[in-house]
Each structure stands twice: as structure tokens, then as C-alpha cells.
Amino acid sequence: MDANELANRVAxxxxxxEGTGPSWGIKIEEAREGYARLSMTxxxxxxxxxxxxxxxxxxxxxxxxxxxxxxxxNHASVAxxxxxxxxxxxxxxxxxxxxxxQVAREGRAGVTRVAVRTxxxxxxxxxxxxxxxxxxxxxx
Amino acid sequence: MDANELANRVAxxxxxxEGTGPSWGIKIEEAREGYARLSMTxxxxxxxxxxxxxxxxxxxxxxxxxxxxxxxxNHASVAxxxxxxxxxxxxxxxxxxxxxxQVAREGRAGVTRVAVRTxxxxxxxxxxxxxxxxxxxxxx
Amino acid sequence: MDANELANRVAxxxxxxEGTGPSWGIKIEEAREGYARLSMTxxxxxxxxxxxxxxxxxxxxxxxxxxxxxxxxNHASVAxxxxxxxxxxxxxxxxxxxxxxQVAREGRAGVTRVAVRTxxxxxxxxxxxxxxxxxxxxxx
Amino acid sequence: MDANELANRVAxxxxxxEGTGPSWGIKIEEAREGYARLSMTxxxxxxxxxxxxxxxxxxxxxxxxxxxxxxxxNHASVAxxxxxxxxxxxxxxxxxxxxxxQVAREGRAGVTRVAVRTxxxxxxxxxxxxxxxxxxxxxx
Numbered sequence: 001m002d003a004n005e006l007a008n009r010v011a012x013x014x015x016x017x018e019g020t021g022p023s024w025g026i027k028i029e030e031a032r033e034g035y036a037r038l039s040m041t042x043x044x045x046x047x048x049x050x051x052x053x054x055x056x057x058x059x060x061x062x063x064x065x066x067x068x069x070x071x072x073x074n075h076a077s078v079a080x081x082x083x084x085x086x087x088x089x090x091x092x093x094x095x096x097x098x099x100x101x102q103v104a105r106e107g108r109a110g111v112t113r114v115a116v117r118t119x120x121x122x123x124x125x126x127x128x129x130x131x132x133x134x135x136x137x138x139x140x
Numbered sequence: 141m142d143a144n145e146l147a148n149r150v151a152x153x154x155x156x157x158e159g160t161g162p163s164w165g166i167k168i169e170e171a172r173e174g175y176a177r178l179s180m181t182x183x184x185x186x187x188x189x190x191x192x193x194x195x196x197x198x199x200x201x202x203x204x205x206x207x208x209x210x211x212x213x214n215h216a217s218v219a220x221x222x223x224x225x226x227x228x229x230x231x232x233x234x235x236x237x238x239x240x241x242q243v244a245r246e247g248r249a250g251v252t253r254v255a256v257r258t259x260x261x262x263x264x265x266x267x268x269x270x271x272x273x274x275x276x277x278x279x280x
Numbered sequence: 281m282d283a284n285e286l287a288n289r290v291a292x293x294x295x296x297x298e299g300t301g302p303s304w305g306i307k308i309e310e311a312r313e314g315y316a317r318l319s320m321t322x323x324x325x326x327x328x329x330x331x332x333x334x335x336x337x338x339x340x341x342x343x344x345x346x347x348x349x350x351x352x353x354n355h356a357s358v359a360x361x362x363x364x365x366x367x368x369x370x371x372x373x374x375x376x377x378x379x380x381x382q383v384a385r386e387g388r389a390g391v392t393r394v395a396v397r398t399x400x401x402x403x404x405x406x407x408x409x410x411x412x413x414x415x416x417x418x419x420x
Numbered sequence: 421m422d423a424n425e426l427a428n429r430v431a432x433x434x435x436x437x438e439g440t441g442p443s444w445g446i447k448i449e450e451a452r453e454g455y456a457r458l459s460m461t462x463x464x465x466x467x468x469x470x471x472x473x474x475x476x477x478x479x480x481x482x483x484x485x486x487x488x489x490x491x492x493x494n495h496a497s498v499a500x501x502x503x504x505x506x507x508x509x510x511x512x513x514x515x516x517x518x519x520x521x522q523v524a525r526e527g528r529a530g531v532t533r534v535a536v537r538t539x540x541x542x543x544x545x546x547x548x549x550x551x552x553x554x555x556x557x558x559x560x
Contacts, residue, residue, distance in 0.1 A: 017189035020196065048207065049157035049278075055219045056160065056203040060196025067188065067195075079195045080529075081501045081550050083223040083363045085410045087386040104395065104403040106367040109500075111406040113393065115384065123384040126391040128408045130365045130501050138189070220389075221361045221410050223503045225550045227526040244535065244543040246507040249360075251546040253533065255524065263524040266531040268548045270361050270505045297469035300476065328487065329437035329558075335487075335499045336440065336480025343476040347468065359475045363503040418469075 004032040007072030011036055013139045014068055024057070026064055034102040036068045039119075041095045053090035055125075062114040062127035065100040069112050070131035071138045077110065082129040088122055095119040100127070108133045144172040147212030151176055153279045154208055164197070166204055174242040176208045179259075181235045193230035195265075202254040202267035205240040209252050210271035211278045217250065222269040228262055235259040240267070248273045284312040287352030291316055293419045294348055304337070306344055314382040316348045319399075321375045333370035335405075342394040342407035345380040349392050350411035351418045357390070362409040368402055375399040380407070388413045424452040427492030431456055433559045434488055444477070446484055454522040456488045459539075461515045473510035475545075482534040482547035485520040489532050490551035491558045497530065502549040508542055515539040520547070528553040 001009070011031035015021040024046075029037040040061045048054040063082060070077040090096060100114030114127040141149070151171035155161040164186075169177040180201045188194040203222060210217040230236060240254030254267040281289070291311035295301040304326075309317040320341045328334040343362060350357040370376060380394030394407040421429070431451035435441040444466075449457040460481045468474040483502060490497040510516060520534030534547040 014189040018194065019183070019185040019187040020194045023185040043159070045159040045163040047159040049154040050216075054158065054160045054200065054203070055207075055222065056196070056200025059199045059203065059222070060194065063194070063196040063199065076190075079226050081223070081225045081365070082195070082199070083221070083408065083503060085221045085361070085384075085389070085391050085408070086219050087384060087389055087391070103393075104365075104367060104406050106403050109365070109367055111365050111367070113383075113408075123386050126384050126408070128363065128365070128393075128406070221505070223363060223548065225501070225524075225529070225531050225548070227524060227529055227531070243533075244505075244507060244546050246543050249505070249507055251505050251507070253523075253548075263526045266524050266548070268503065268505070268533075268546070294469040298474065299463070299465040299467040300474045303465040323439070325439040325443040327439040329434040330496075334438065334440045334480065334483070335502065336476070336483040339479050339483065339502070340474065340476025343474070343479065347475075356470075359506050361503070361505045362475070362479070363501070365501045366499050 006074055007031055007033045010072050010074055010138050011068040014071065021064055026061065031068055033072060034069060036065045037097060037099045038065050039095055039097050042090055042092055044092055047092055055086055058116055058125050059084050061096055061098045062116050062125065065098040065114045066112045066129035069100050069102055070110050074138050075133050076136040076138050077131045077133045080130045080132045082127065084125050084127045086125050088124050090118060090124055096124060146214055147171055147173045150212050150214055150278050151208040154211065161204055166201065171208055173212060174209060176205045177237060177239045178205050179235055179237050182230055182232055184232055187232055195226055198256055198265050199224050201236055201238045202256050202265065205238040205254045206252045206269035209240050209242055210250050214278050215273045216276040216278050217271045217273045220270050220272045222267065224265050224267045226265050228264050230258060230264055236264060286354055287311050287313045290352050290354055290418050291348040294351065301344055306341065311348055313352060314349060316345045317377060317379045318345045319375055319377050322370055322372055324372055327372055335366055338396055338405050339364050341376055341378045342396050342405065345378040345394045346392045346409035349380050349382055350390050354418050355413045356416040356418050357411045357413045360410045360412045362407065364405050364407045366405050368404050370398060370404055376404060426494055427451055427453045430492050430494055430558050431488040434491065441484055446481065451488055453492060454489060456485045457517060457519045458485050459515055459517050462510055462512055464512055467512055475506055478536055478545050479504050481516055481518045482536050482545065485518040485534045486532045486549035489520050489522055490530050494558050495553050496556040496558050497551045497553045500550050500552045502547065504545050504547045506545050508544050510538060510544055516544060
């Protein structure tokens, strides 16, 4: 299996095996080596009291893309730290696209950047995740 | 109403008016001026594919505490940026406690720090949120 | 003057007018709209007690690139927040290259990412900066 | 030697052995287990082109406190990631105080928070550092 096929299979098996992604309606639009693009439509149960998407849900979407990307070579990896800048608000019913890629690796450490935009291209948030490979496989 | 009563009322009205907190089973253990302590029990739909709490949910809990704290004076505020260090994994059924306080303010900007621990005191994550006051009231 | 020329002129005037860049031996390799690439050679007075480049100096180099980029349209901007992941150590005499670009803008807010590498291409650090435009010109 | 004496000795030996601290005029006001407070007076060569303290120098001061704190038990530790929120500007001649403490530890990981204020108490910046212990002693 080549690196792109492997990364795609890891992402789909992670989504199928987790509680969060299916509960949040996350879809994998594309997954390949070092890259993933996910979508999620904002529902009423994802809104804060200002009736806009909760920052925690925007982060959770980006963090999901980060997890698929940093595990994509099938070496189990965990998030050590992550940071997000919030740029614009999002309404119920809007679809968010999280597009990420791994931008650096050194030893066990990796850095993945994820841009979150609305389906019509508004910049919503920018995420940076720092991962560490802990060993072991993700899928068999 | 004094500052502590106001902050407590803001937190409870925010929780009642949002889609996320009730969906996630978030409880306010204490809320006063510049401080909040929340709890949330990790459910199956909050787990990642390694069967531990998804980082996005741990962040979402801390971000919720951050929102209650930075809006506690009833001046509407938004998250501009937030960062989390992940320290330990959490299993289904464990209860997380997010305890936060605002540590600095200058003009419209504020910094709030939230520690996430298990109910038995294990350090799970450390969150730092940067808020900006945008004006207007949160509750009437 | 076109946007690339303006950004280049802003960067050079900022470097000439600041105390830090000349003291640290920072050179502008290239500056254009939304982009800058700087170099700095690590000196003995930039080392920590382990005799490797101090993290603060690696950050300071990236932060300098960030400043030139977010002011490049000649609208005065300030750093609101910044974050760095440290990936590898650097020895005295090595030359660091900081290459950055603005990856998102929304209203007064912008996000700039800067990769720091050695001249021979080792990944040293990844920086993310969040800027806010405050109004006024940088150069006349 | 008790833990507070050890931390104090580590901090002073680190400062004496590094290129940066003496060059920047950093002074150790207090260092004990899990805690350090440093001072640094802003000089002309620390200013940016707006004639205020460069963000990189404010970060470098906080990062120095972070280094002393996370090495204070004499187990060599390195910065894996750090983040700073910038709150106010600082003029030439002002003295900055960086006061930090380690707020969480789990295995090899630690989180240290550092507040930077002016000598008269203005909030300047808030720093969060994530360290990893790599083994070996810092001082003999």
C-alpha cells in the first residue's frame, strides 16, 4: 500500500472507530500522506449562548484533522499541544471545512497546521498542533 | 448585585442558553468574579479511536470555563486565541474538573488560565485563553 | 509603488529603525507582500547554558519576520499573541533562516506562520503569530 | 541541599554559564523550587522600530525564567513549546519583572506560567511554556 492509500485508510478507520467524529457528523473529504480535509455542518447543539458555533467545536474539528494527519503513516501519535486563533463567527447550518497538512517533522515531533474556513471560503480559525509519536500501529 | 453574584448568574444563563454545555453534561460547580469550576463526565461519544477522551472535548470543556469567566462581568467578550498542553489521557466514565481564573487584564484584552484535572486530581491539560471584550451585555 | 515594493521598503525601514535587528545581525533575504525571509547567524551571546541557541533568540528572529510581514501593507500592526514549537537545537556559528507568510486575514486580525530552519535545511522551530492592525502608517 | 537551595543554585549557575542572560542584563530576584522571579531593564538595543520593547525580548526574558524553573530540580529539561499573549507596550528604561511558577507536571512533561509586568505593576505579557525532561544533570 502506498503512503497516500495508507493515510486514507488510517483516517477512515480512525473515524469509524471513534465516538466523536460520527457524533459530530464529520466527513472525510480527502486524506493522503501528510494531508486531510474534513467537513462538518454546524448544528444547534454546537452553538454557544450567542447562537454562533462554540469555539470548542471549531477546535474539535481541527483537532480531528490533526489526529488523522499525524497518525497517517500508521505510527501512533498523540497531541502534545495545540493552539487556535479565532477569526470569524459561524452560524447554525453553515458547513466548516478543516484543511490541514503536516509542515515539519523532527524525530518523534511533528507540527501540523489546519485552516478552518466556511464552505464559501471565509477564514474562521487557524490551528497549529504539536504531535509526538509514541510507537505502535494505529490500524492492523 | 455584587460581582460574585453577577458572575454566577452570567455563567448559569450562558449554560442554559447554549447548545453545547447541556449536550455535553457540563455542570457549574462554582462561578464567581474571575473564576469558574466546571465538571463533565467523559462519555462513549467523547472518545477517540484509542478509546480515550478526545482532545477536542477536553479543550471544549476548558473553553467553556473560559467563556463563563471572561463574560462574568456581563461585558460581552469573545475568544481571540487559545492554547492547550495535553498531559495525560482520560478514560470513559471519568469526571473532569476544569478550574479557571482570569490572570491578567489590560484594556479590552484578558488572559484566563484553566487547569483540567480528573476528579481524583490527575493533571490532564493546561489551557490559556486570550479574550477580547466587544461591548454589549451578556444577560439582561 | 506596488504591494511587493511597498512590503520590501517597509521591512528595510523597520530593520534600519529598530534597536534589535541590527544588534542581532538580522539580514533581510527577501520581503514582498505577505512574505519575508530573514537570516541570522548564532553568536556566543545568543547561547544558553547548554551552549545551544537560546529559545528566546530563535523566537525573536521569527517574531521579527512576523513584524515585517504583518506591517508590510504599511498599516501599523502589533503582535497580540504568538506561539512556537521547538524542534531541534542549533550550535554557535550556524545560520538560521526564518521564512514566513501571512496565511489568513479577517478584519483587523491576521495570522502569520514562520518556519525557522538552519541554512542546510534542518527544521528548528515553527512559529504562529496573531496580529492586530491598529491604524496609522509604519513608514512615510 | 534542600529543593529550594538547589533550584536557586541551578538558576545562578545557568545564568553565569549562558551567553544571553548576562548580555541582556538579567538579574535573578528570587529562585526556589518551581518558582523564579527575574528582572531586566529595557535598553535601546531592545526596542523595535516603534521605539517600544521588541516582543522577542519580552518573550526571551520570560523564556529565561521558564528555563530556570523547569531545570530547578537539576534534571535537564528543554522547552518543547511556548506561547505568549502581549498585553501592553514598554518604553526604554522601564524595568520588566518576569515571575513564573510550574503549574503542572506529568511524567516528563511540565507546564510553567510566567507573568511579565513592569516594576510598577502594569501587565505586559503572559507566557505559558511546555517543557520536557530529557535526563542528565544541569549542574554538578
